[in-house]
Amino acid sequence: VLNFYTHPEIEMLIIVSEGMFSSYTQSFKSAMRxxxxxxxxxxLGNVKSRDFLEQYWSIDALCKAIRDYASLAHARKGEFVLADLLR
Known part of the structure; x- marks a missing residue:
């Protein structure tokens, strides 16, 4: 049995995709959801809506954001994350 942690939330993947991960984590993480x-x-509007998500993401862009996030926010030893499912 393998346990996968499905964080981050979709909003974090959007932030990573927009190249704003360090800006968010350094300046806004504790002050803003x-x-x-x-x-x-x-x-960006309602980033959790199905319409927005279908228009915003391509398969390649989503996979890249997942991989980029995995390299930016390191998982604990022994934990599997979304990027591990793409391998």
């Missing part, structure tokens, strides 16, 4: 950051700083 991910969804608020996406709306206020990235000027």
């Amino acid at each position: 991910l969804s608020e950051y996406c709306m206020q700083k990235l000027k």
Whole structure:
């Protein structure tokens, strides 16, 4: 049995995709929720809606964001993350 941790939330993958991971984690992480950051700083609407997600992501872009996030936010030893499912 393998346990996979399915974080991050989709908003974090959008932040990574937009190249704003360090900006969020250094300046806004404790003060602003991910969804608020996406709306206020990235000027993106309802980032959890199906319509938005289908328009925003291509398969390649989503896979890249998942891999990029895995390299930016390191998992604990022995934990599997979404990027591990792509291998």
